Every structure is written in C-alpha cells, then in structure tokens.
Amino acid sequence: MKIKLLALIFLITTSNSIASDFKYVAVTDTVATVPKDTTNTDSMMMYWTEKNTFGVNMSEVAFVNWNSGGNNSISALFYANFERNFKRDHTLWKNSASLRYGINAQEGREVRKTEDEIRVKSSFGYRQDSTSNWYYSGRFSFNTQFSNGYKYPDTEKAISKFMAPGYTFLGAGTEFSHPEDDLTIYLSPITFKSTFVLDQRLADEGMFGVTPAVKDELGNIIEEGENLRTEFGFLVTSDFSKEVFDNVNFNNQLSLYSDYLNKFGNVDVDWQMNLNMKVNDFIKANVGSHIRYDDDVKFKEDTDGDGTLETSGPRVQLKQMLGVGVVYEF
Structure with missing residues (x-):
C-alpha cells in the first residue's frame, strides 16, 4: 500500500x-521587431513645397420699394488652387491645378454661369549646375470646363460643354526660372496641341477648329465631324509676380502659340493680369482681366433676327473681374 x-x-x-x-x-x-527607418522618407519630403487655396467672392443687391427700380441679384465665384513643387539640386518639378466656377442669380430669370474653368499644369526641368537659371524643360497642360455654356437667353442649345472644347499642350524646350524675381519664361519649339470636341453635335458643326461633318444637298450627315484636332507648333509662355505695394501683388501670365503646319504666324493668345489685395489673413480683393484670341474658335450669333444662331469668324475675347471675398490658405 x-x-x-x-x-x-x-x-x-x-x-x-x-x-x-x-x-x-x-x-x-x-517575435523580434525591427524599427522602421524613416530617414529616406523625411529627407525626400524636405524638397517638396505645397500650397492650397480655397475662396469665394460674393456680391448681392436687394431692393425694397426702391424708387429708381432694379432687380434683386446675387453672384458668387468659387475657386480653389493647388500647388505641389519639388526642387532638389539640378531638378525642378512644378505642378498646379486651378478650379473656378461662378454663377449669377437675378430676380425674374434663370441662374446663369459667369465663369467656368478646370486647368492643370505640370513642368519638369533639369539644369546643368546649381547656379544656372536655365532648365531643359518639358511641360504638359490641360484645360476645359465643368458644365454647359449657352448664348443667353437661349438655354436650349449649348455652345460648349465639358471636353467640348478641351485642350492639351505637350512639349519640350527650355525654361528660365528666377526665384528671387518670381519670373518664369518658357520657350518650346516642339509643342503638340490637341483640341477635343467630344460632343458630336458641336463636332458636326466644326466648332473649335475640328473638321465638320460632311453633308449631302439636303443637309443629311454623310460623315460625322471629327472629335479631335491636333497641331504642331511653337509655344512661348511667361509668368511674372511682384508685390508692387504692401499687401498688393501683381501677377501677369501670357501664352502665345502658333501652328507650323496651319497659318504659321497666326498667333493664339491667352493673357491674364490680376491685382490681388490682401485686407487680412482671410479677406482679399481681386481685380483682373483675361484676354483670349484663337483663330479656330468661331462665334455664334443671331445676325438676321430669325432666332437661329449663325456661325461667324473669330473675335478677341475679353473678361473683366472684380471681387471681394473670403480666402483660406494652408
């Protein structure tokens, strides 16, 4: 036991x-853990700079028993700008995007569009040494609009739409960049310009320079109009900014393009001038003008009063702007 x-x-x-x-x-x-090495990531981020801007400009007029008469109205312009730039040693890469949309509502009529723009730019440059201001450069840009455009008061038939037109520029050349004077000049003898008209009705009419539709004697379409027009030419652009007074900044942007193969010497012009006045960190005023000329852009107007828009030749386009609004930058 x-x-x-x-x-x-x-x-x-x-x-x-x-x-x-x-x-x-x-x-x-x-289980053993290995610490993450973030040295390379941090060192690359130091070469990037960014800027974001959101703003709205508004104006309003209201009348109550106003002897002189008038219609109540309100206008608003919404805009956003984004910049992402990389600079290291001999390399410079600049990217920007601009979005703008304006509306006007007036008593007794429909809401109308006053401004509409989508614009994207990207340029990459390389210089031989760190003291030179000249870069071997390549550039891409794209611009179009958000919504339909009309020849008011006619809102039945659009005269422009998203990607009708849409423009792209792709080229290579040389760029002078002076950071102290905030001046950039770009010269490109090799630039491809593409014009997109993705609305078939506008393409059939031959708007914005595309080949129109082929029609028979009765007006029936035999062959649809083309949706794309390509050009090869010379592009010159300049961008200059300067603080002319305290809290008053002047900006001038100019673009000149001429096609080698079609009427060389006939120059397309896109010229913007803006005067930005800072009231405080959140309130700013803006005065500006925008001039355009493109020989391929034909205008529509009712020349004989029959209610039908006839196509006429190209004209100088002019837009003037004055606004005060709220801006947030970070």
Whole structure:
C-alpha cells in the first residue's frame, strides 16, 4: 500500500514538472521587431513645397420699394488652387491645378454661369549646375470646363460643354526660372496641341477648329465631324509676380502659340493680369482681366433676327473681374 501511494505521488509530481516546462517554453517564444527607418522618407519630403487655396467672392443687391427700380441679384465665384513643387539640386518639378466656377442669380430669370474653368499644369526641368537659371524643360497642360455654356437667353442649345472644347499642350524646350524675381519664361519649339470636341453635335458643326461633318444637298450627315484636332507648333509662355505695394501683388501670365503646319504666324493668345489685395489673413480683393484670341474658335450669333444662331469668324475675347471675398490658405 505504501509502495502504491509513493508511486502515485511520484507520477503526480513528474506530470506537474513536465507541464511546467511546456508552459515556460510557450511564454518565452517571442517575435523580434525591427524599427522602421524613416530617414529616406523625411529627407525626400524636405524638397517638396505645397500650397492650397480655397475662396469665394460674393456680391448681392436687394431692393425694397426702391424708387429708381432694379432687380434683386446675387453672384458668387468659387475657386480653389493647388500647388505641389519639388526642387532638389539640378531638378525642378512644378505642378498646379486651378478650379473656378461662378454663377449669377437675378430676380425674374434663370441662374446663369459667369465663369467656368478646370486647368492643370505640370513642368519638369533639369539644369546643368546649381547656379544656372536655365532648365531643359518639358511641360504638359490641360484645360476645359465643368458644365454647359449657352448664348443667353437661349438655354436650349449649348455652345460648349465639358471636353467640348478641351485642350492639351505637350512639349519640350527650355525654361528660365528666377526665384528671387518670381519670373518664369518658357520657350518650346516642339509643342503638340490637341483640341477635343467630344460632343458630336458641336463636332458636326466644326466648332473649335475640328473638321465638320460632311453633308449631302439636303443637309443629311454623310460623315460625322471629327472629335479631335491636333497641331504642331511653337509655344512661348511667361509668368511674372511682384508685390508692387504692401499687401498688393501683381501677377501677369501670357501664352502665345502658333501652328507650323496651319497659318504659321497666326498667333493664339491667352493673357491674364490680376491685382490681388490682401485686407487680412482671410479677406482679399481681386481685380483682373483675361484676354483670349484663337483663330479656330468661331462665334455664334443671331445676325438676321430669325432666332437661329449663325456661325461667324473669330473675335478677341475679353473678361473683366472684380471681387471681394473670403480666402483660406494652408
């Protein structure tokens, strides 16, 4: 009996010891962690600069028993600008996007569009040494609009739409960039310009320079108009900014393009001038003008009063702007 009891005690003690050993192994089985090296990521971020701007300009007129008469109206211009620039040693990469949309609501008539723009730019440059202001450069730009455009008061038939037109420029050349004077001049003898008219009705009419539809004697379409026009030419652009007075900044942007293959010397012009006045960190005023001329852009107007828009030749386009609003930058 004593032998059986001693044997039982021995078995219990041995099993507890074995179990204890297994538990110890399980607890001590750990996974090693390697610290993440963020040195390269941080060093690359120091070469990037960014700027974001959101703003709205508003104006409002209201009348109550006003003897001189007038219609209540309200206007608003919403805009956003984004910049992402990279500069390191001999390399310079600049990216920007601009979005603008303006509306006007007046008593007794429909809401009308006053401004509409989508514009994206990207340029990459490389210079031979760190003291030179000249870069070997390549550039891409794209612009179109958000919504339909009309020849008011006619809102039945659009004269422009999203990607009708849409423009892209892709080229290579040289760029002079002077950071202290905030002056950039770009010269590109090799630039491809593409004009997109993705609305088939506008393409059939030959709007914005695309080849129109081929029609028979009865006006039936035999062959649809083309949706794309390509050009190869010379592009010159300049961008200049300067603080002319305290909190008053002047900006001038000019673009000149001429097609080698079609009427070389006939220049397309896109010229913007803006005077930005800072009231405080959140209130700003803006005065500006925008001039355009494109020989391929034909205008529509009712010349004979029959209610139908006839197509006429190209004209100088002019837009003037004056606004005061709220701006947030970060």
